Amino acid sequence: MALSHAILSALTERPCSGYDLAKQFDGSVGFFWHASHQQIYRELTKLEQQALVTAEAVVQEGKPDKKIYRVTEAGKLQLKAWIAQPSKCTPTKDDLLVKLFVGYLVPHATVQATLEHERAQHVAALEAYRAIEQKYFADPEAMSLAARFQYITLRNGIHFETSWLAWCDETLATLETLPADRASPWAKPGEDIHP
Known part of the structure; x- marks a missing residue:
């Protein structure tokens, strides 16, 4: 599984900012797929460039503007195709x-x-x-x-x-x-x- 799939999965729960996604990640998908906040932000940029997510700028009073990310139809299609693929057994590293x-x-x-x-x-x-x-x-x-x-x-x-x-x-x-x-x-x- 790529980090992109984990992010698309998390964003299907609800559209959110990169910051909120990173917090949400820590409390849900992060239990079985770890990623740093920096990795999440980098991957969001790639997903936006690939048109798998969109980002809407939201103006905030007294704070920097934030982007709200949403999964696009193309992103949902890619996620569905990935779900249909057989998963590989991950070797243990302990x-x-x-x-x-x-x-x-x-x-x-x-x-x-x-x-x-x-x-x-x-x-x-x-x-x-x-x-x-x-x-x-x-x-x-x-x-x-x-x-x-x-x-x-x-x-x-x-x-x-x-x-x-x-x-x-x-x-x-x-x-x-x-x-x-x-x-x-x-x-x-x-x-x-x-x-």
């Missing part, structure tokens, strides 16, 4: 997993501390998702079609965080049962890889 792969190189407490730090972030993410669910999606039967699709993506986030936390807790429990032997699997018997 430095925590690389650290765990060679976790035997350090004391278990070091690995546990790293996991506990990551766990706290995932707990916070799950709590944020649950709060969004309660605030905006408390009654799935009363949702609009658009809201139901947005809820589907939120449920993915909730399932991911729940699954990740279960794996983390399992891993922390496993670390408690591991022997303190820190030898490399390639070391000679009895050879410790630490000074």
